[in-house]
Amino acid sequence: MTGPSALVTGIGELVTNDASWGPGPLGLLADAALVVTAGRVAWVGAAGRAPDADERIDLGGRTVLPGFVDSHTHLVFAGDRSAEFAARMAGRRYDGGGIASTVAATRQASDDELRTRLRVLAAEMRAQGTTTVEVKSGYGLTVEDEVRALRLAREVTEETTFLGAHVVPAEYAGRSDEYVALVTGPMLAACAPYARWVDVFCEPSSPHAFDGPAARAVLEAGRAAGLELRVHANQLGEGPGVQLAVELGAASADHCTHLSDSDVEALAGGTTVATLLPGAEFSTRSPYPDARRLLGAGVTVALATDCNPGSSYTSSMALCVALAVREMRMTTEEAVWAATAGGARALRRFDIGHLAVGARAHLVVLDAPSHSHLAYRPGVPLAHPLQLDGPQSS
Ligand code: NIG
Ligand code: FE
DSSP: OOSOEEEEEEEEEEEOOOGGGSSTTTTEEEEEEEEEETTEEEEEEEGGGOOOOSEEEEEEEEEEEEOEEEOOBOOOOOSOOHHHHHHHHTTOOOOSTTHHHHHHHHHHSOHHHHHHHHHHHHHHHHHTTEEEEOEEOOSOOSHHHHHHHHHHHHTTOSOEEEEEESSOOGGGTTOHHHHHHHIIIIIHHHHGGGOSEEEEEEOTTSSSSBOHHHHHHHHHHHHHTTOEEEEEESSSSOOSHHHHHHHTTOSEEEEOOSOOHHHHHHHHHSSOEEEEOHHHHHHHTOOOOOHHHHHHTTOOEEEOOOBBTTTBOOOOHHHHHHHHHHTTOOOHHHHHHIIIIIHHHHTTOSSSSSOSTTSBOOEEEESSSSTTHHHHSTTOOOEEEOOOSSOOOO
């Protein structure tokens, strides 16, 4: 070990997501400890066998898990759509049409207004145990406004996603081919330097989003520009999104609310993670995705918040875990795994989402004796990031 080390001990339950520690996906260890050096996990094991370290933190029997990996958010926006939410709760359907009002508000906002909101939301997430967040553009929809969104997003995360193909903006109504040409041409060229990922809202059943051929064009152009792929797929109805994502080797197909048998088969046979966003079903009063069908088929499942002002204005991964358990019948183990290791897989990250030697020491403490409390005590702020002294890397 080099540099100052910290021993975290008194861990009543340690979620490692390292299956070599025991039965089940979480690799649970009771009465555990771990040592952190230079921001990485340097040792994991029974508290009674822990080595000495420069600093010692005793958690008094609380739970430790890897930080939540929120692999799907839209945090760069202005405006408020609480009236749209209230109308939905009174019976109106969600079809993505409200995105236009956020686009209008976002275009009018100053950089500082957007930055302030983005930082508040990112801080909210951190305070609740999210240690890695993906952030999409998609509320600018001009070359300049999409670049601006991605530059701002880069201030809070490396996991930035170009979503110029979120909807067809009002000024291109009836000319979606021309808008796709803009997205795949000058907009992509200007945005690619600030993005790791490209995404598209592939939803032929929405009058505002993109059909299969348009989505393919966006994804192929993004890939040719050096970006990796993720897809908003099958949120509002069945469609080509999931199979396109699998065919093109996307890291993740997100939403997956309406799936055919062949969609499930494709996911099970491919390398694409199914990222479920139960905050969106909660907030649009839609049927939840069938997580059991996906898990039963052997599909890798992730959970994320989809934090955005329209369909899911929550920053809480703990809420998503609770919804996944209560409403989607995931076990507590499956849901916690999906919110940590699953999110890491959806971002093709191998340094986060687990707590084995060499992994980033993104530690979250639960004020509770076991991970089940995340769902057992819904709405209670149990999860906090563990701040260690000394240099920590993100
Ligand atoms: O993931 N589905 C498309 N995009 C977002 C919703 C954005 C909005 O309504 O503002 C989603 O749910
Ligand atoms: Fe989304």
